[in-house]
Amino acid sequence: ELVMPAMNLSRQFATLLGWLKALPVELVRVRPVLSTWYASVSMSCGELGGVEPRLRDAERWLNTTADTTGMVVVDEDEFRRVPGMIPLIRAGLALARGDMLETVKNARRVLDLAPEDNLLMLGGAASQLGLAAWTNGDLETACRMTTDGMTNLRLAGHISPAIGSAIVLADIQIEQGCLHEAMTTYGRGLQWATEPGAPVLPGAADMYVGMSALTYEHNDLKTATQHLLTSQALGEFAGLQQNPYRWCAAMARIRVTQGELDGALDLLDQAEQLYVANFSPNVRPIATRKTRVWVAQGRLGEALGWAREQGLSVENELGYLHEFDHITLARVLLSLYQSDRADRSIQEAMGLLERLLKAAEEGRRKGSVIEILVLQSIAYHAQGDLPAALKPLQKALTLAEPEDYVRMFVDEGPSMAQLLLEAASLGIMPDYTGKLIAAFEVEKWKSEDKPDLPPAPPEGHLQSPRPTGERGDGEPLTEPLSQRELEVIRMFKTELSGPEIARELVIALSTVRTHTKSIYNKLNVNNRRAAVKRAAELNLI
Template sequence: MVTPILATKLFAPSPRAQAIARPHLVDALDAGIRGGRRLSLVSAPAGFGKSTLLSAWVAALRARSGVRAAWLSLDEGDNDPARFLAYLSAALRSADPAIGVHAHAGQPSLEAGLALLINEVAHSGQEIVLVLDDFQVIEDAAILDALGFLLERLPASLHIAIASRSDPLLPVARLRARGELTELRADGLRFTPAEAAEFLNTAMGLTLSHEDVAALETRTEGWIAGLQLAALSMRDRADASAFIAGFAGSNRFVIDYLIEEVLERAPEETRDFLRDTAILERLSGPLCDAVTGGTGGGATLAALERANLFVVPLDEAREWYRYHHLFADVLRSRLLGHGAERAAVLHARASAWFEHHDALEEAVRYALAAGDLTRAARLIEASIPGVRKSRQDATLLRWLSMLPAETMARRPVLLVFSAWSALVAGDIAAVEPRLEAAERLVAPGAPAHESEPGAELDTLPITIALYRAAVALAAGDVPGVTRHASRALRLAGPDEHLGRGAAAGLLGLGLWAGGDLEGGLGAFADAGHSLRLAGNLTDALSTTMVCADMLVPLGRLGEARRAYESALGEARARLGGGPPTADLHGGFAEVLIELGDLAAAEEQLSAAEALGAGAFSAEHHYRWFVSKALLRRAQGQPEAALALLEEAERSYRRGFFAEARPIGAMKARIRIEQGRLPEARAWLDAQGLTPLDELGYLREYSHLTLARLLLAQGDAAADPLLWRLHDAALAGGRLGVVAEIRQLQRQPVAPAGEQGPRLSERELQVLTLLASELSGPEIARALFVSVNTLRTHTRHIFEKLAVGTRQAAVRRARERGLL
């Protein structure tokens, strides 16, 4: 299930027959495209003809060969990242059906979806202009950040045009400084005297003298809505000059005065219709009839359009309209003058109509506006399955924030999801009381509650157990994670795939954090299977990264490699290279580096980078920088590696995954290899690490880093620490870690100040095989690397041991106790 798309939001208003041609403004917008500018910004207050200009431009673009246009009219509901992505994909798909097909499949993150859209536009070969109308309604920081990212990485074939009442919080200044911005503002949009004359006398059917036009143009300062309102007020007036002479005041008072003039001259039934339908964001005949209680709404809307009375068609069939925003604002203020009770009744009628037509999101909006919290709560519960599956989490959170506690207290389903909203917000303490309250409401013998029967109520015990497992994971309570996730699995039926997948994933995370990697692998295999059955291929493939992170310390590198190759093949074939392809490329590179195949690792990192930064998930983006750093370290470029790890720290987002290999520990290892021991010691001390600590899996990598420092310092405390780590890893079956420890134990404690260049783990593996009877190609095959990669490792070993031949390297290694 995906976000329902209102086709009217994708409709570029057709140029009006009475519209004044403004070729100089259209030429200015065209020049932006010809000049390769990324953004056209049309920014001015209401009533300056922004949408009219852009619709005329779009019509001109569509008349040309090879240029396509996509239109998206934004509203406040588009502040949900998932909804915004869905509509953006649909808008671009209207320009080219090959674009936006995968961007919402599998419910990717906004950043990942935008990256995929960028790639699809780049590969489509079509020149596209994307218009975002009414951009001032977008306030969500994640959306604004993502669009800033989009503007920085636009393919040459895509141009964005924005119409807004205020300057958007986008990198406008940077684009302006680079000459990549076309700007049209109020001064440029004002009607000239000639345009005002054509509009008033031709479009509006007046017969004003040159002097009257000039006077009105001066008084309105070329403000188009003001001219239109004045023209409507002057119809059928005998003395237009007297009216113009008395016309004065600021814009706000002008609006009020002119609207009064227009409305007072309209028939009473028209005034009532306008007032009662002003609450609606979009209008159709049947909807207007339901709200007003009358008939003939469609005919009335058509008549209003013919009279040029501030209605804008939203589709070519003229079934849906909207009021000019300025006009609607004033109409709503007049409605409030008739009392809040009337407005509440109208909103309630609109909510009922939208519910009857299965438009639950709009039904909720109008129920909340009506103040009918009982109805709103019922509709929100009914909307939860669709909202969750389309990942419009921000919408659900916003709705829940608008319901008082006493309303939710009677509905166990809403209580549980309000607990989830607290978890998302980081208010962990508020989660358990809400879950307990929900449990009391559904307990046998409890008084009747208000949640209606349905899937969400039926699976509530599973959801409660999952949220408790998540809280335990956030608190580091590994036994609690296991207990609650196991309960969720027991409660979930064989066909409840999404619940089973989530429960198995949480159980796997708990087992991983506790050091039971074999158990964690089994749980994540179950999670991936359930997610596939639930139709969530994106998340199913993402489990590959978690499994590989457990396979590597277990020493099963070949299995990790095959898992990545399979997942990447499926991602390319079934998801068109969309999420989580970039994450998988970055993770695969780490495994290849462990295998010593540096050339293949470089290829994987380049493939991920080509997809764009936004193609990574927010939680895994930092992994690309880590992989690149490990590659540069293996290539003997420690400073480059440290710089990449600094970038990884800036990109890191704490999630539910075990932090088994801290970035700080990686940096410390490089500094130890460089001989910068005080800097490495500073990080280890800040973590409170000592050789006598109680050992645990999540600190194993850091304790091994401490052991490396002790070896470099010539500290005898390294040996007992390594043996304790060895026994713990062996007991846990982590043979990859055991191998690392044994390599370190081959390196004798050097007297302080006599530490020479240290061999890496991979170089010690190569050195061991150099001491065997195997040939070079045979060693390469044993290590799953190319012969060229083996030669690179061998050259580094020779340099560090100050030798020139294989035999000399083996001899020097034995002298130093490395073999």
């Protein structure tokens, strides 16, 4: 009983639960402090069924009219904390079961009962109120209470729970569209988890995954990938239970950007298998993220099947917990319209987006507001109404610029690129639109540089070498490459990007693009790697 607080602080829950289960039940029941710890440890290990019986065992000794003969207390200070610990644990139990009313009722009772100097209880109750508010979509209250809880937990010396609170807080800040604040929160949590001279604490790896998501949004894909690799290198003991699935989901987004959609789905399948529920609301389900990849692949039948399985429709009552799902449904309907031009699809998408926008604005969920406005802009543009498309786009840009959103726009593809060009031509936020257009240009070059490996020939069917001087389709090269085109194709053999090739040859980037298109046409290829291979076969390089 005396070592429980220290072992709880070091999160040795499984060991504690093993010890407690080895004790005779009657020995535990006469010890209110031990019963309370038993309930707490059971909940931490996910054994929710064992929580309430142990709390009732502890609670019966608190009745002032009860006979306390036989009660055993070895630490009076810990016994005085029991009245506050019982509702604290009950609040956690209610949170795990999705009962927000009970969570709030018990957490507020803790705040009434806890002494001012008991920072652990105060921090725990505030954190629970923060999680309840987040689940209800009240992000401002969630942010405030989670910040209070995190601060008190750290001051109480409970660094591991404070690190967990930092992850929750950053997630909430991202939902609020406060990306810079979220990055600061992750940085603070990482500092706590990696204090000099101390062992790396669980949660360090999670911070790198969170920072990866933010650097991804800022379009720094190299750093985003490096953060994930650093998280992986820290090992499983540096991550909390949720880190493996969050890692896979974060890497999947990068794979989508690289055009590796099947690889992204493989990672999301892994994430689904690794998913571990905790007290945080699951506001971005893996199944919904997979649906977005299906939409990118044009697999609209499967996307519609997902919507049916989830019971989603444009007539659903909207709520925060399913906001991401409904935004995804709007994406499915929009893609359906772009595929078959059915008026019903676009009308349903527009109506749903309008309702979603109102709900997200009322909840001050800026991250969702920006995405919804972007989709409204694309929807109007798909219908050929450019003036209407530019209105939500300008609003989205105004909200997004202070937080340096980039991928929110670039991931939407050619339609958004065209809209941004139109916005720039009208002088709408020229600095920011210029930055986003430049990001699209880089994306275009990456696409052109992407290797396009041909499928392997069927077993037993070996391809004969192509005669020198013939094109990839077996015909002779009818138009020779110019001297400058030969210089450009030699540069293709390097790892230089388009802008770097332009600087190396002292020509404009647009000239490099013109030569590239000409090279592709003459060699009948569609990417740099294939062009180099074809040129080598023709003895041109």
